[in-house]
Amino acid sequence: MADNTVIAPDETLDIPDFPLRRAAEEPFAPPPLVRARNAERELFRVRIWDGSTPWLITGYDAIRALFGDPRVSVDDRIDGYPHWNEAMRSTVHKRPRSVFTSDGDEHNRYRRMLTKSFTFKRVEALRASVQRVTDEHIDAILAGPQPADLVPALSLPIPSLVISEMLGVPYADAEFFQEQANKGMSRYATAEDAAAGAGALAKYLANLIRERVEDPREDLVSDLAERVGAGDISVREAAQLATGVLIAGHETTANQISLSVAALSQRPDQLELLRDATDPKVIAGAVEELLRFLSIIQTGQRRVAVEDIEIGGETIRAGDGVILDVAPANWDARRYPEPDRLDLERQDAPHVGFGFGRHQCVGAQLARMELQIVLPTLFRRIPTLRLVQPVDDLPFKHDALAYGLYELLVTW
Template identity: 40%
Template structure:
């Protein structure tokens, strides 16, 4: 072990409270906001915990998003060329710009808000089913997971009947201790599933987004290979159901642990937009990352980051930075929105953020109104948390009501 490795910190992972990031982030942010970080592959990079620094790096084109150049902070992962086509998250401009431009018009605020009546119908149907089944119920399979899954399936043109398969493959990819070979097999299976779906859309086009991309791929200006189409489809499918599902479940859990704020949202659903932004900030479900790689020597916050070094951006720490948020460790659904980074920042800011917002704006008030006496059906310590997953949340949320 060299001197730099001996001085480096390890990635904080231990939570003292299910709703708070690891407490070590707080001391790092105060004492060493840009800290040398030891990676599992033996290299040393940097961990950033301050809001200002995190936003700066996310918007700085001197840092690359190419995961093939980066060290992984949580496990040994090797990204190969066959993993890259269409994987927008791992691209830099101008390649990223080309793909992003194709997709942006499909995810505008206006288009996502136009989906609201259908989302309201889906939410109501699942609330009716919960009512009919009666308590207790696990909110994850009954409500939190199926709503965004059904919405993204309809938007993309993915058969909802295939949900068990693609959800299981997604879980394999997101589990922190999945062996690399198993992870690669799951990634390849998802790509093959989407390749087959692309071929089916070419034979039998419909009015969904995947067909639109298949048709756009024939234009010389936006030409895409089937591998690129498959990569884009997998990214949209996985991101479109996994993140919102965990926000709905974890957000409900934290509201039930703050009954006064749940009551206020139930009585004043018109305040839901502000409440959702606060839940996004407070919970920050992406546990570790994102990561960037310095293209050249860069100075951030008085620290020199060398070309080729990996930088880990702790979004959860940035979203609890007292220099930017007053009383950041308090959940306050009346808080004025103030540039949280839960959806990222810069050119890679989450493409589907407006869809996620519309789903949450509808789902949270509807759930609270339908079940005014909603509460945990088990002691809090028995709620299984997703500490073992890249996307944080709950594995199950047993609920009951009168």
């Protein structure tokens, strides 16, 4: 670990290394130390891989305030920004700017290029095809051998097929697209595998964007091609945006599907409630609770303060790193009664699982719609579905940006 010159020696004892570990016996809960600290204060310092000590924001009120505060920036070029790792820090000036790393007007510009594709109308138009691909994949599971691994059989393919349809990837290329998208996601994938997959996708998407400049359709690649045609962005930037959407929306939704199945297997009464629900509002509420309870984004949304900010009895100084940790915020006992209880009928529980404010997840409606279809369909069509292993023994993704499962063996 690098030296700790940024903090006084007597303070170091109190500063835990981040990310923290979850407890083996509570695999769905945020790490015990984070919950204990959050019970006392809404933010505290943690030490990350480079020895720096950004603030970890864990309180529900504090996180909502800072998600919406223009005095915190997502610009990863600013000194003090808490990078995920050395690779991200060393490539910061090589990566094109994007919706994730821009503030203010620049961010609005990127964001506007995406929002058209994620309108209620476009998302709803995909509902029938999400139901169809879900049914096809469940047919294949039922026709195949037991046990089946739900991760490659259901969780990963549905979001990638849906995003490829939304982007406008021709059906004939969907398999290639899915293969590249999955490259970095297997248990033993290296950073090179992930980079090779992302590189192949960016190249593929750049070609598709060029095609759609000439021959536009009703899809996201055509929306981006229109901006390229108007001279607003380069083909490279457009391809980067499209690849970013895929990366942000693929593994996240897949993890949420797998973890939801695992969590519900421990709560048969709640599983039945979701399986038997016919009212779309009840299904929607159940999915919101699963998003709150599982809060899969586990290594925090990264920011840097550009002005001093007083919050939760502390002063965040300009230049301090800030990590917005949605899982403890979604388990904040000041906000939710019995936060550790998965209660699909919980009322009035708006969560921050998709973030909040300007950078709030662009794909939230799409992810919700997929979950509202995949989960009840799975439990209705395979009512005897059960896990092969006890939940505590499942291979959880402790080491990834988004929490999830590498494998989920089921039988029926």
